[in-house]
Amino acid sequence: MxxxxxxxxxxxxxxxxxxxxxxxxxxxxxxxxxxxxxxxxxxxxxxxxxxxxxxxxxxxxxKQRAQKKRDNLDYKRFAVIFAAAVLYACFLEDIGFVISTFLFLLIGFQTMQRGRIWVSLLIAAAFSYGVYFLYVNVLDGSLPGFPAWLGLS
Missing domain, CATH: 1.10.287 (Helix Hairpins)
Incomplete structure (x- = not known):
């Protein structure tokens, strides 16, 4: 560091x-x-x-300690998360906040640490729906909901 x-x-x-x-x-x-x-x-x-x-x-x-040798940069992980962020921004309106945030978080979690897919699924789902619920229902804000073709709106 x-x-x-x-x-x-x-x-x-x-x-x-x-x-x-x-x-x-x-x-x-x-x-x-x-x-x-x-x-x-x-x-x-x-x-x-x-x-x-x-x-x-x-x-x-x-923490003024001796600097360790420079770590190798992980360009592959950066590229995957950057691409996921760009796709998240592009498809936010089309597929809605909950689904796009869920997919972005799932990709981010699995990129940073492979495995434990069920934990990643649970956290991504709870966070994306929880933020949507708090912002839309509690704070009376507006976010893109579920897409019309799902019939959940």
Whole structure:
């Protein structure tokens, strides 16, 4: 682990998170058909990114130890997850939030750690439906539901 890189990356991510949180204040606070405005998601992400980057900066200063040799980068895993993210963005409206998020998480989990398919299926299903339920039913937001051809809408 390169602590110098982590420190600089933490500073950059802290700045990006602050820009997101501050910039989200200029976005409309209400959306048509939704009690949750378009500004909530970028503000929460900006705050989360800022807090996580503060933790990274703290850890990089705390652990000043000898740097180990550089790890080999895993381009294959990166390519699979990047392609899954692009496909997720492309098909979100067509197949709905729950199915596309489920497939993206399942691919991500299996790419990072092969095996334990049932655990991956359970976590991906619970997370994708849980987030959909909380956002749509509890917060009265709007997300693309299930596709019409399934008859679940």
């Amino acid at each position: 390169n602590h110098t890189f982590d420190r600089y990356a933490g500073i950059v991510f802290l700045a990006v998170g602050a820009v997101f949180a501050i910039g989200s204040r200029s976005i409309s606070t209400s959306a048509y058909g939704s009690n949750v405005g378009a500004n909530i998601f970028p503000m929460v992400l900006g705050i989360a990114l800022s807090l996580l980057s503060l933790r990274l900066i703290y850890e990089s200063f705390r």
